[in-house]
Amino acid sequence: MRSSFFQRQLEKIYEIFKGDTSKMIIWTGSLGWILSSVAQIGAIFSNKKITPEKKSFLFPQEFMDAVVNIGAFMGFTLLTKKGIQKMATTGKIAPQRVRNFLNKNSIYRNKVGKLDFNLDDVLANHSDKKLKESYEAYKNFATTMGTIGASIISCNIVTPILRNAIASDMQKKYIEMTKNPNAYPEPPRNLKI
Secondary structure: OOOOHHHHHHHHHHHHHOOOHHHHHHHHHHHHHHHHHHHHHHHHHHOOOOOHHHHHHHHHHHHHHHHHHHHHHHHHHHHHHHHHHHHHHOOOOOOHHHHHHHHHOHHHHOOOOOOOOOHHHHHHOOOOHHHHHHHHHHHHHHHHHHHHHHHHHHHHHHHHHHHHHHHHHHHHHHHHHHHOHHHOOOOOOOOOO
16 A cells, blocks of 8 residues: 555654654744744734834844744753753663663773763663663653753743843833934835835
8 A cells, every 4th residue: 555645754754753752842842933933923914003114123023032932942952952862871861771781891880971981882782682772762761851841941931031131122222212213224114014
């Protein structure tokens, strides 16, 4: 039976994200922010009740919001994911089965937690496949939980703080511009938005 185009695309997406759920969270979260921003900017453009002067102010504001939202989300979640992955690959955090293996082996015991130690390399050709599976499942779980936590912190704490700081600065400049319009160049009157 021939699979449909949609089914083949789903299989490709599955192959990309099956070993790293945290990557899926980061990309779908970013896609959500992008679509939300496009919708917000589109609503400003299509709203006939908003004057061109207000649109010329609102568009840059919404665009900057989009940049801050997407940038803060991706930056914070990627940084957290990388940090947790590094802790897992150095053995700083590991399931008990892997910890037992590392503690019993005198070659690895003193290397655990060091930046140049790579547990992926150690377990790549290890004969105990369950040990490797346990490690990979744990690393995927830890990075996924860390990414979920980072996305929550990013969306609810980091992004609003950054957005409010930028918006406050923009508002001060806008108020200053309205009080002293001669200090700033005249915005184009025939701006079509």
